[in-house]
Amino acid sequence: MADIQNNLQDTVRPRTGDITEPPRGRPPVALPDWMRNPEPAKVTMGRQVTAAVLRLPGGPMVRRAWWRWQRRRRLHRRFPILVPLVAMPLAFIATMALLSFVYWLFARIWATH
Structure with missing residues (x-):
């Protein structure tokens, strides 16, 4: 039993020979010359x-x-919840007002003929 426990402990703890230090800093980047020294911005109309x-x-x-x-x-x-709660009734009222206006116009046109 002691042998099994010793083997488990060995697998849990890293051995000193396995630990490598992470690389420090960024690797150098080789950019082309046109990216390092871009041309000045063109003078546009804007x-x-x-x-x-x-x-x-x-x-x-x-x-x-x-x-x-x-x-x-x-x-x-x-106001992510309040805006739809207010917008839906307003859209309904605006739609009903426009439809009523159209019906009123048609009624006036047909009443004059």
Whole structure:
């Protein structure tokens, strides 16, 4: 019995000869020259318009406001359960209102003939 226990202990504990140290750092990456030193960005029409807007008074403020608008959290992300619960009845009411309006228009057209 003691022999079996000694064998189990040997398999559980790593032997010092089996332990290898993990490699440190990242291996060097050989990138092509066009990736290491890319060409400067081309001056497109969009970049020219952006530069012209930024030169105007208040241009940087408009740009920061646009970035803030893009970073905002959408309503359906903030209230994932409430938005569908409100949107479904609103969609139903809007559909019924549009159908009623169409029926009213047809009734007026047929009543005048």
